[in-house]
Amino acid sequence: MTVPFVEITLTEGRSEEQLRTLISKVTHAVVDSVDTPLESVRVVLREVPTTHFAAGDVTIHERRAQRHTAQSS
Structure with a gap:
């Protein structure tokens, strides 16, 4: 029997309930x-912290800060 292994990387900040729901839904989808x-x-x-997750050489933390600055203007 094969053992399906699913690894998900996401930024910090979700509740325990949200993470538990994710685990359950992914498990049942598999x-x-x-x-x-x-x-x-x-x-x-x-x-991972938002400072350790980047796309296009911009971290999630930086992207959020840029959006916040733009919305405040």
Whole structure:
């Protein structure tokens, strides 16, 4: 039997309830998609600070600060 392993990286800031919901929905999506037993699915959430997650050489923290500055103007 194969053991599906799902790893999700997201920025910090979500509640425990939101993270638990994510785990549950991803687990059930894997079960439904690849017809595997629920207990064989592994899900790992990795939360990183917004200063450690970037796209296009701009961190999420910087992008949010830029938006905030633009909205304040």
